[in-house]
Amino acid sequence: MARSEFSAWCLMLGSAILGTLTTVLLSGCQPPVPLSTVTLAAAAANETVVADVDKSKSDSGSAADVSEFIPPAEVIESGKEWPQWGGTRVRNNVPNAKNLPESWNIGKFDRRTGEWDGSKAENVRWFSSLGSQTYGNPVVSGGQVYVGSNNGNGYLKRYPSNVDLGCLLAFDQKDGSFLWQHSSEKLITGRVHDWPLQGICCAPLVEGERLWFVTSRGEVRCLDTKGFHDGEDDGPVQNEVARVGDLMNSGEGSDYEDSLSSLNQGELTEALTKVLTDAGSEPEGDIEIKTLAENKSWTAKGNFGGVDRTLAIKQLGPRISIFKTLSVEDKQDADVIWVFNMMDELGVSQHNMCSCSVTSYGDLLFVNTSNGLDESHINLPAPEAPSFICMNKNTGEVLWTDQSPGTNILHGQWSSPSIEVLGGVPQVLFCGGDGWLYSFKADGGKDGAGELLWKFDCNPKESKWILGGEGTRNNLIATPVAYDGWVYVAVGQDPEHGEGEGHLWCIDPTKRGDVSPQLAVKLEGDSREPIDHKRIQAVEPEKGEAAVDNPNSAVVWHYSLADQNDDGEIDFEEEMHRSCGTVAIKDDVLYIADFSGLVHCLDAKGNEDGTPIVHFTYDMFAQSWGSPLIADDKVYIGDEDGDVCVFEFGAENNEPIEEINMGTSVYSTPVAADETIFISTKDKLFAIGKPR
Numbered sequence: 001m002a003r004s005e006f007s008a009w010c011l012m013l014g015s016a017i018l019g020t021l022t023t024v025l026l027s028g029c030q031p032p033v034p035l036s037t038v039t040l041a042a043a044a045a046n047e048t049v050v051a052d053v054d055k056s057k058s059d060s061g062s063a064a065d066v067s068e069f070i071p072p073a074e075v076i077e078s079g080k081e082w083p084q085w086g087g088t089r090v091r092n093n094v095p096n097a098k099n100l101p102e103s104w105n106i107g108k109f110d111r112r113t114g115e116w117d118g119s120k121a122e123n124v125r126w127f128s129s130l131g132s133q134t135y136g137n138p139v140v141s142g143g144q145v146y147v148g149s150n151n152g153n154g155y156l157k158r159y160p161s162n163v164d165l166g167c168l169l170a171f172d173q174k175d176g177s178f179l180w181q182h183s184s185e186k187l188i189t190g191r192v193h194d195w196p197l198q199g200i201c202c203a204p205l206v207e208g209e210r211l212w213f214v215t216s217r218g219e220v221r222c223l224d225t226k227g228f229h230d231g232e233d234d235g236p237v238q239n240e241v242a243r244v245g246d247l248m249n250s251g252e253g254s255d256y257e258d259s260l261s262s263l264n265q266g267e268l269t270e271a272l273t274k275v276l277t278d279a280g281s282e283p284e285g286d287i288e289i290k291t292l293a294e295n296k297s298w299t300a301k302g303n304f305g306g307v308d309r310t311l312a313i314k315q316l317g318p319r320i321s322i323f324k325t326l327s328v329e330d331k332q333d334a335d336v337i338w339v340f341n342m343m344d345e346l347g348v349s350q351h352n353m354c355s356c357s358v359t360s361y362g363d364l365l366f367v368n369t370s371n372g373l374d375e376s377h378i379n380l381p382a383p384e385a386p387s388f389i390c391m392n393k394n395t396g397e398v399l400w401t402d403q404s405p406g407t408n409i410l411h412g413q414w415s416s417p418s419i420e421v422l423g424g425v426p427q428v429l430f431c432g433g434d435g436w437l438y439s440f441k442a443d444g445g446k447d448g449a450g451e452l453l454w455k456f457d458c459n460p461k462e463s464k465w466i467l468g469g470e471g472t473r474n475n476l477i478a479t480p481v482a483y484d485g486w487v488y489v490a491v492g493q494d495p496e497h498g499e500g501e502g503h504l505w506c507i508d509p510t511k512r513g514d515v516s517p518q519l520a521v522k523l524e525g526d527s528r529e530p531i532d533h534k535r536i537q538a539v540e541p542e543k544g545e546a547a548v549d550n551p552n553s554a555v556v557w558h559y560s561l562a563d564q565n566d567d568g569e570i571d572f573e574e575e576m577h578r579s580c581g582t583v584a585i586k587d588d589v590l591y592i593a594d595f596s597g598l599v600h601c602l603d604a605k606g607n608e609d610g611t612p613i614v615h616f617t618y619d620m621f622a623q624s625w626g627s628p629l630i631a632d633d634k635v636y637i638g639d640e641d642g643d644v645c646v647f648e649f650g651a652e653n654n655e656p657i658e659e660i661n662m663g664t665s666v667y668s669t670p671v672a673a674d675e676t677i678f679i680s681t682k683d684k685l686f687a688i689g690k691p692r
Contacts, residue, residue, distance in 0.1 A: 072087075072088030072089060072090050072420075075087060075088045075095075076088060076092075076094060076095055076096055077096050078096065079095050079096035079097040079098060079631075079672070079673065079674070080673060080674050081140055081141045081142070081673050081674070082095055082138075082139060082140045082141070082671045082672065082673040082678075083139060083140070083141035083205065083206040083207065084139060084203060084204070084205040084206065084357065084358075084359060085137055085139070085202070085203035085205075085357035085359075085416060085479065086357075086418070086479060086481070086582065087671070089359045089360065089361060089418060089419040089420065090418055090419070090420045090481065090482040090483070091359075091416075091418040091479045091480070091481045091482070091582060092481050092482070092483055092583075092584060092585055093582070093584045093627060093628065093629050093630065093669060093671065094584055094585070094586045094629075094630045094631065095629075095631050095671070095672050095673060096631075097631045097632055097672035097673055097674070097675060097676075097677075098632055098675060099632065099675045099689075099690055100631055100632040100634065100672055100675065100676075100677055100689070100690075101123040101677070101688060101689060101690050102634055102646050102657060102658055103122070103123070103646070103658045103660060104122050104123035104124060104660060104688050105120055105121055105122040105123070105124070105660075106121060106124055106127070106660075106661075106662060106663055106686060107119070107120055107121035107124065108120070109663055114129075123688055123689060123690055123691075124686060124687070124688060125176075125676060125687040125688065125689050126175055126176035126686075126687050127176060127684050127685060127686045127687070128169075128171050128176040128177075128178065128684065128685045129153045129683065129684055129685075130147060130149040130152070130153060130169065130680060130681075130682075130683050130684055130685055131149035131150035131151055131152035131153055131167060131199050131683065132150060132152025132153075132161075132197065132682075132683055133149070133150050133152065133197055133198060133199060133682060133683075134147065134148070134149040134150070134199065134667070134668065134680050134681065134682055134683060135148070135198070135199070135201040135625075135667045135668060136148025136149060136168075136199070136200055136201055136202060136203055136668060136680060137203040137357075137626075137668045137669045137671065137680065138203075138668070138671050138678040138679070138680050138685060139203050139204050139205075139206055139671075140173060140671065140673040140674070140678060141206035141225075142206065142208070142209070142225055143172070143173045143174070144170050144171065144172060144173055144179065144225060145170070145171045145172075145173050145176075145678060145685065145687075146168060146169065146170050146171075146203075146204050146206065146211065147168075147169050147171075147680050147685050148166070148167070148168050148169075148199060148200030148201055148202055148203065148204075148213070149167050149169060149199045149200065149680075150164065150165065150166065150167060150197050150198060150199030150200075151163055151164060151165035151166075151167050151183070151199070152197075152683065153683075155167075155169070155178055155181050155332065156181055156183065156280075156332055156333070157278065157279050157280035158242070158243065158244050158245055158279035158280060158281070159183055159243075160278070164186050164196055164197060165183045165184060165185060165186070165199070166183075166184035166186075166194075166198075166199045166200040166215055166216035166217070167181050167182065167183060167184070167199055167200060168181065168182040168184075168200050168204065168213055168223075168334070169181050170225070170227065170334075171685065173674070173687075176685070176687060178332070179227060179229065179332075180227035180228070180229070180331065180332050180333060180334050180335075181332060181333065181334065182213075182215075182221070182223060182333075182334035182336075183242075183333070183334075184200065184215040184216055184217050184219075185217075185243070186216075186217075187216075187217050187218075191352065191375075192351070192352070192374055192375045193217075193218070193343075193349065193350055193351075193352070193353070193354075194216050194217060194352075194353060195216075195352045195353050198216065198352075198353055199216070200213070200215065200216060200355075201216070201353065201355040201414075202214050202355045202356055202357045202358075202416070203357040204357070204358075205357070205358050205359055205360060205365075206225060207360065208225075209224060209225045209226055210222060210223070210224065210225065210337065210393075211223045211224075211225050212358050212360070212365060212393060213357075213358065214354055214355060214356045214357075214358060214367065214370075215354065216353045216354055216355070217341075217343070217354065218341065218342045218343040218348055218350050218354040218369075218370070219339055219340065219341050219342065219354075220339075220340045220342065220358070220365075220367055220391065220396065221336060221337075221338070221339050221340075222336070222337040222338045222339075222393070222396065223334050223335060223336055223337060224334075224335040224336075224337055226335070227331065227333070227334055227335045228326075228327070228328045228329070228330055228331050228333065228335050229331055231328050232328065232335075233326070233327060233328055233335060234335055234337050235337065236337070236338060237336045237337060237338055237339060239325045239326070239327075240325070240326045240336055241312070241323050241324070241325060241326075242323065242324055242325075242326050242330070242333065243321065243322070243323055244275075244276065244279045244281050244311065244322040244323060244324050245275040245276065245278065245279040245281075245321075245322050246275070246319045246320065246321045246322070247259055247271055247272055247275050247319060247320040248318060248319050249318040249319060255269065255271035256271075256320065258271070259271055259272050259320055260295050260315060260320070263289060263291065263298045263313060263320075264291055264294050264295065266288075266289040266290075266291070267289060268283060268287060268289065268300070272313075272320070272322075275322065276304060276305075276322065279322075280305050281304040281305040281307075281311075281322075281324065282304065282305055283300075283302060283303070283304055284302070284303040284304070284305075284306070285302060285303050286302060287300055287301070287302035288300070288301040288302060295315060296314070296315050297312075297313070297314050297315070298312075298313040298314075299311065299312055299313070300313055300322075304324070307327070307329045309324060309325065309327070309329075310325075311323065311324050312324075338395065338396040339396070340391065340396040340398070342354070342367075342369050342389075345398070346369065346385055346386055346389070346398075346401065347382050347384065347385045348369045348370070348371045348382060348385045348386070349371060349372070349374070349381040349382040349385065350369070350370035350371060350372055350412065350413075351370065351371075351372025351373050351374070351411060351412035351413075352372075352412060353370070353412075353414075354369070354370040355370060355414050356368040356369070356370060356414070356415070356416050356417075357416040357479070358416070358417075359416070359417055359418065359419055360393050360419075361419045361426060361428070361442045363392055363393055363394060364390055364391070364392070364393065364399070364442065364443070364444065365390070365391040365392070365393035366388070366389070366390055366391075366417040366419065366428050366430075366442070367388070367389050367390075367391065367417070368387065368388060368413055368414075368415055368416060368417060368430060368431070369385065369386055369387055369388070369389060369413065370412060370413050370414060371385045371386070371387050371403075371409065371413060371433070372409055372411060372412035372413055372433060373409065373411060373412065377411070377467055378467075380407055380409055383403075383406065383407045384403065385403065386401035386402055386403045387402065387403055387404065387405050387409075387413055387430070387432060387433065388401070388402045388403075388404070388417070388430045388432075388438070388440070388450070389401045389402075390428075390444065390445060390450060399444045399445055399448075400444070400445030400446075400448050400449050400450045401448065401449070401450075402430075402438075402440065402449065402450050402452070404430075404432055404436070404438050404452070404455070405432035405433045405434040405436070406434075407535065408433075408434035408533055408534070408535040409432075409433035409434055409535075410433055410434060410435060410465050410473065410475055410535065411433065411475055411493070411494065412433060412475075412494070413431070413432065413433035414477055415430075415431035415476050415477055415478065415479055416431075416479045417429060417430050417431075417479075418479055418480050418481060418482060419442050419482075420482035422482060422485060422487070422509040422510065423485070423509060423510035425441060425453070426441065426442035426443065427439045427440070427441065427442055427453060427509060428440050428441075428442040428450075429480040429482070429487060429509075431476035431477075431478070431479070431480065431489065432476065433475065433476075434533065434535065435457065435458050435459045435473060435474060435475060435476060435491065436455050436456060436457050436458065436476075436516075436533075437455065437456045437458055437476065437480060437487070437489055437505075437507070438452065438454075438455045438456075439452070439453045439454045439455070439487075439509060440452055440453060441453055453509075453512055454509065454511055454512050454513060454514075454515045454554065455513075455514055455515070455516070456505070456507055456514075456515050456516050456554060457514075457516035457517070457518075457533070457538070458474070458476060458489065458491050458503060458505055459472075459473045459474055459491060459503070459538070460472070460503075460517075460518075460547070461518050461519075461520050461538040461539040461547035462537065462538070462539050462541065462547060463501075463537070463538075464536060464537040465535065465536050465537070468497060469493050469494070469496070469497020469498050469500060471500075472500065472501050473536075473537070474491035474492055474493050474500070474501075474502070474503070474578060475491065475492060475493050475494070476489060476491055476492070477492045477493070477494070477579075477580045478490050478491075478492060478579060478580060478581055478582045478583075478627075479582045480582075481582060481583050481584075481585065482509075483583075483585045483604060484585075484588075484604070485509075485510075486506050486507060486508060486509065486556055486604075487506070487507040487508075487509050488504070488505065488506055488507070488583045488585070488590070488604070489504075489505055489507070489583075490502060490503065490504045490505070490576070490579040490581065490582075490583070490592060490594075491503045491504075491578065491579070492578040492579045492580050492581075492594075492595060493578050495580065495595055495623065495625060497578075499577050499578060499595055499596045500577065500578045501560070501575075501577070501578070502560065502575070502576040502577040502578045502579055502594055502595075503558065503559070503560050503576060504558070504559040504560075504576050504579075504583075504592065504600075504602075504612075505555065505557075505558055505559075506555070506556040506557045506558070506604070506606055507554045507555065507556060508554040508555075508556050509554070510554075511552060511554040513552060514550065514552065515550070515552055515553060515554035516550055516553065517549070517550060517553050517555050517558070518547040518548060518549055518550050518553075519547070519548055519549075519550045520533065520534075520538045520539045520545060520546075520547060521545065521546055521547075521548055522544060522545055523544050523545070523546050524544070528546075528548065531545060555610055556606060556610070557605075557606030557607065557610050557611060557612050558610060558611075558612070559576050559600075559602060559612035559614070560575070560576050561574060561575055561576070562574055562611075562612055562614045564614055564616075564617070572596075573598060573617045573619060574614075574617070576594060576600060577594040577595055577596040577598065578594060578595045578596075579592060579593065579594040579595055580595060580625045580626070581593045581594065581624060581625070581626060581627040581628070582627040582669075583627070583628075584627060584628040584629065584630045584635075585604045585630075586630045586649065588603060588604045588605055589601065589602075589603070589604065589615070589649070589650065589651055590602045590603070590604040591628040591630065591635055591637070592627070592628065593620070593624035593626070593627065593628065593637050593639075594624065595623055595624065595625070596623070597619055597620040597621055597622050597623050597624055597639060598617045598618065598619055598620070599617065599618040599620060599624075599628070599637055599645065599647075600614065600617050601614070601615040601616050601617070601618075601651060601654070602614050602615060603615065603651070615651035615652075615654070616651070616654035618645070618647075618654060618655065618656070620637075620639045620641075620643065620645055621641075622639035622640045622641035622643065623639060623640040624637060624638070624639045624640070625640065625667045625668075626638050626666065626667060626668050626669040626670075627669040628669075629669060629670040629671060629672060629677070630649060631672040631677075632672070633648065633649045634646055634647065634648060634649055635647040635648075635649055636670040636677065637670075638662070638666025638667075638668070638669070638670060638679065639665075639666060640665045640666075640667070641661075641665070642661050642662045642663055642664050642665050642666055642681065642682075643659045643660065643661050643662070643666070644658075644659070644660045644661075644662060644666060644670065644679065645658070645659050646658040646659070646660065662679060662681045662684075662686070663681060663684070664681045664682035664683055664684070665681065665682045666679060666680075666681050666682075667682065668680045668681075675689050675690070675692075676688065676689040677689065
């Protein structure tokens with residue numbers, strides 16, 4: 001498999017958010033032994049003890065302490081921050097950012113050394129290095145910028161760039177200086193759950209001094225945005241154990257055996273001293289070694305890297321591993337508030353990776369678990385595990401769960417939820433892995449369950465799922481967007497599966513029940529018996545089944561094909577193809593890019609007969625995984641070739657005014673805040689703006 005099957009869009013979610021994934025090779029990567037949240041004593045004593053967290057209370061405070069509830073319209077209007085994927089819980093990437101450039105030049109980067117020649121650079125405020133593969137979308141809040149990536153840059157000495165991690169990186173908004181990193185070690189189950197080199201593909205949610213995100217390991221985590229720079233170790237998770245380094249038993253020489261013997265005698269060898277020094281924890285002065293279990297476990301007390309601390313040392317299979325307790329001295333590490341492990345607590349088995357850009361409504365945090373298939377792409381390991389959950393964002397307590405997609409999950413679930421008050425009811429919109437869009441009441445639920453309001457099958461009933469992307473039935477990887485009382489979403493698949501038939505829907509969210517365009521029925525004489533949804537193909541005509549129009553349909557309009565030139569034929573440019581992207585809408589003008597590289601511009605209202613009004617399509621001649629940004633009367637959209645197309649906003653502006661190359665692929669979505677465009681490319685984060 002050349003690319004990870006996860007998209008996201010991250011997504012780009014990515015979209016979704018999400019982003020999916022490029023070629024990965026394991027050679028040269030050294031995944032460390034996984035580390036649970038444990039006490040240092042447990043680490044030294046060869047035990048694993050989960051931190052004792054009382055989820056009934058938290059020193060993170062109430063919702064009012066974390067952040068004030070700011071309506072999406074105010075966030076959009078201010079144009080100063082963009083604190084989550086899509087900016088707000090409605091996910092419409094249309095900030096009121098002003099004074100944005102329509103052109104720029106990033107200069108030149110030496111492919112071998114990475115050195116920058118900025119002599120011809122224009123409108124680049126700063127850039128920062130990311131990992132070697134980046135699919136996360138930037139988030140801007142509180143004077144900081146956050147991006148998910150992998151560990152290709154190796155910001156932390158204790159995790160050199162050849163150690164594979166999922167990294168959430170925080171930078172200073174003013175100059176791009178690195179602040180801190182959250183490090184997620186890879187799961188030992190491998191690519192079925194945690195695809196190599198893909199890092200963190202979601203975008204975090206930031207409110208005040210709290211940040212929430214989903215790790216590639218299937219954890220929902222709450223962090224302190226200030227890290228340890230505020231001089232505090234916030235909790236309830238405190239004294240978190242972190243890996244310092246490992247001495248491998250390479251089978252060459254005697255460093256490993258000598259080190260075990262020396263530890264038993266209360267001494268550090270040169271080999272262990274080098275491991276500590278390389279990790280930024282160079283021993284200074286006298287070091288007291290205490291043996292807890294001969295040849296198995298020790299503690300080392302002294303000054304390491306200028307900090308007085310006690311380290312835990314353990315013999316773990318073919319390595320000697322060293323751990324430390326994170327403290328306010330560890331400025332480059334993230335400060336974790338609470339952790340909820342969806343794999344352990346809910347039995348979730350994510351496919352390839354867990355990636356959801358979470359969002360909130362008051363005290364409530366909504367998460368797509370990413371539950372999916374195993375490596376066979378046929379078996380669903382955890383059919384009873386939930387796909388959607390609602391949590392208390394302050395404590396990490398799960399309030400309700402839902403497993404609506406059930407056994408009909410096609411592949412994985414990498415989309416992200418959105419929330420809006422629709423028809424007077426707060427609704428949270430979840431994209432299911434079965435290709436259905438689900439709406440629940442955005443509240444704390446009842447008896448551990450959410451209240452389902454409506455569901456919508458985004459695929460034609462006769463469409464068919466075929467392994468590897470050869471079929472016509474699709475996932476939902478994009479994020480639904482709420483605009484002017486309606487909901488918009490496009491279907492797609494993992495980009496690994498290639499191009500294919502797509503659909504873009506505009507849905508009336510005020511209806512209830514099954515509001516799909518059609519219903520699946522069994523024809524028996526004059527009777528029509530409803531049939532339950534089936535995973536591979538909802539309706540099989542050869543079995544006497546049929547799709548009939550749904551009198552309760554919520555379709556406002558639907559876009560799949562449109563003969564724009566009225567020649568009686570459908571050209572490539574007149575089709576909607578699979579998309580990872582999320583729509584952006586302003587003044588009733590809608591933009592979306594599909595995976596075939598077409599930018600589609602439509603009227604958000606459509607025709608009264610349910611047909612779309614297509615203003616234009618534009619071919620970028622390169623696959624697009626991300627979503628548009630509409631800001632300052634311009635539209636920005638990136639592609640896999642690394643080009644960012646810039647359009648004048650408006651239905652009549654069907655050609656870009658600029659196509660600017662960013663040096664490497666742009667899998668993510670541009671965002672704008674405080675007169676600046678932030679773009680994460682495959683390996684760099686750029687802050688682009690006019691001189692101040």
